[in-house]
Amino acid sequence: MKLLIHTGTHKTASSSIQNFLNINKTILAENFAIGYLSELTSLVVDDDFFNLLQISINDNKDQKILIVSNERLCGHFVDGYSAPETHALKLARAINNLTFTIDVEILTVFREQVDFIRSCYCQLLKQDNKISFPEFYRNLPSNSLNWKNYYDSFNQIITPRKYHIIYYSINMDIKKLITDILSIPMDKLSSPKTQINPSFGKFSIIMNEENRTFSKHWKSDKLSKILQITGNHLNSPKVAYFSDSESSEIRQFYKETDPLTSNFNYSTNQNPNEYKNELEEFIRQYTRIYLIQTKNEQRENERISKLLNSLRIRTDRLQDSFSTLWKQKHTQNLTIQSLKSELNKQALNNREMKKQLTLLQSQVNEFINKS
Known part of the structure; x- marks a missing residue:
């Protein structure tokens, strides 16, 4: 058995890789005896994760290849992947504790550091994090994004x-990437129709920062979804948090310390004027979707208001009916009490008459005896 472990890193099409594996999970299992352990994809990487990993591998021993994909295996970009060896050691221990031998292969996608930092910060903004870029960048440990160190730890x-x-590019062919690694034909597998989890582009960053007031009246997750769909980095310029000179300085630093950086294709900041038409189209789309959403919310509010009014009317009617029934019941109770009182009086009269009859009978008997 072969175990293919995809360790990330973040913002390198991990969601797209996992989505591709998920939509082809049945085909991979039935046609190629390849199992994708999707239940491990979104879990926090702790001791329970590695225990579940061992259980899942044991439960799928009939497969030729098992695939695990979880970008948390590499750590987290907020701390700059400061301790990749920690997870590597736990992963090695989990594999060594298996009762049978497996061949392990690792898949890691690396991204050019300047672009990686920008994309990670955009991800935080998309999650409604309020941290400023200077603060985010200042908190990254020095030399923490040295991909060679990361590679060495796992290797x-x-x-x-x-x-x-794999060296990340915006036009990565996920289907070809995975089928090449698995050495299987492409024709039976489906490709995702849309990109999963694209980063905010410059237009979305601007709109996100300038329109915080929307969140008070409009759920921020709706706003984030629209910003991501209409203003992602595929149809608007990437936001430039570093100047060209700062980017060059950072890249030179990693070139001197990280041999893997020589394989990256570097890009300069885009000229916003090149995207004038795209910006206008984005604003049109954004405005249209916002207006549609607003109208839908107005219709929903009107519908709820009508329902409340209808409920209020029905409640008033029920209250009137209840009052009428209560009055009738009260009247019936008074009538019953009156009847009971009359019956009690009649019973008293009957007892008095019985006493008088008894006395009269006694007098008659006495008279007869004397005679």
Whole structure:
């Protein structure tokens, strides 16, 4: 059995890879004996995760290949992947504790550091995080995004049979990437129709920062979804948090310390004027969707108001009916009490008459005896 472990990193099409594996999960299992352990994808990587990993591998021993994908295996970008060896050691321990031997392969996608930092910060904004970019960048540990150190940690601790290093690009062909690594034909597999979880572009960043007031009247997740769909980095310029000179300085730093950076294609900041038409189209789309959403909310509010009025009318009618019934019941109670009183009086009269009859009978008997 072969175990393919996809460790991320973040913002390198991990969601797209996982989505591709998920929509083809049945085909992979039935046609190629390849199992995708999707239940592990979104879990926090703790001791329970590694225990579940061992259980899942044991439960799927009939598969030729098992795939695990969880970008949390690499750590988190907020702390700059400061301790990749921690997860590598736990992963190696979980694999070594299996009762049978498996061949391990690792897949990691790396992204050029300047672009990676920008994309990670955009992800925080998309999650409605209020941290400023200078603060975010200042908190990253020095030399923390050295991909060679990251690679060495997993390669030396786990010693995989093969380590697949992929260099992220915006036009990555996920289907070809996965089928090449798995050595299977592409024709039976489906490709995702849309990109999953694209980053905010410059237009969305601006709108997100300038329109915070929408969140008071309009759920922020709706706003975030529209910003992501209409203003992602595919149809609007990427936001430039570093100047060209700052970008060059950062890239030079990693070039001197990280041999893997020589494989990246570098890009300069885009000229916003090149996207004038796209910006106008984005604003039109944004305005149209916002107006549609507003109208839908107005219609929903009107519908709820009508329902409340109808309920209020029905409540008033029920209250009137209840009052009428209560009055009738009260009247009946008074009538019953009056009848009871009359019956009691009649019973008293009957007892008095019985006493008088008894006395009269006694007098008659006495008279007869004397005679």
